[in-house]
Amino acid sequence: MSIKIIPQQQLEQQNSNSVIRKIPLLFYPSPNTLYIHRAERLRLLAKESPFSDYLNFCATIAEGQANIVKLEPIQMDLSDAVHKDQPPLSLDVLPLTTLWQDYLTILLTSFSQTTSEITQAIEQLRQNSVQQLQDKALYLLTGKFELVAGNESLFIWSALSVYYSQLASQIKGTAIAENTDKHWFCPVCNSMPVASVIQLGNNSGLRYLHCSLCESEWYVPRVKCTSCDNMQDIQYFSLENELAAIKTECCEACHGYLKILDQDKDPHIEVVADDIASLILDMKTEEEGFAKSGVNPFIFGY
Ligand SMILES: [Zn+2]
Ligand SMILES: [Zn+2]
Structure with a gap:
């Protein structure tokens, strides 16, 4: 099963599965509160973390993103984008303008003493020209992460993310379930997830994937590999016990997690913040022979 976005008025004409329609399939982000909440969570986690300097650095970026949403919001008419057969914010539907570069400039000025x-x-x-930055953004958006230096990627992705999350929050489209298997890409912008959230x-109890770029969340059934659809031999690792709030879901078929x-x-978990703060769990899981199948923009190159 995967999720597709269609204009609201088309929903009645869709003959979709009645059971699946009872489950909310997609949540668009709320950028007005999301970055403030993330920054607060990062500052709190930093107090007790061996990575406190890094978590505080990420909090400064999230605060910069929150300020952008407040002071430099964007409005875009996206009604045409939901009529296409592809995710409405994917590059094929909505080519990237240079507007996000203004956000990058603002983010870079957030760091006075560092x-x-x-x-x-x-x-x-x-030192990058407008064209160089645009090229780097397109490399990241098309998954060619190795072509951009890690320390630049983090800032570029953060600027892109606050651009895309605002657009995602303005989409007037409804999600429907489709019988295809592309569920690990975001149905809104076609990017990879950061992690799953219950x-x-x-x-309560439903699992959603959280988009690393536009911050939307989409439904995926539990106990299933989110990368290859395998439903057997799924293992869970945690640093504490089986009741831990944060685990890695590991697949024996594709060796992804x-x-x-x-x-x-x-209830205080914030997906991006808690994913960074639990980096030790990533290290332990990788020691077991699994490779991460998602992207956390704050961990590029670090
Ligand atoms: Zn997305
Ligand atoms: Zn798998």
């Missing part, structure tokens, strides 16, 4: 390593990355980025409240973060067990 380490020499970050100062160097910022200087390096400022939601709280009305959707992705974290699964359970808000039922810890």
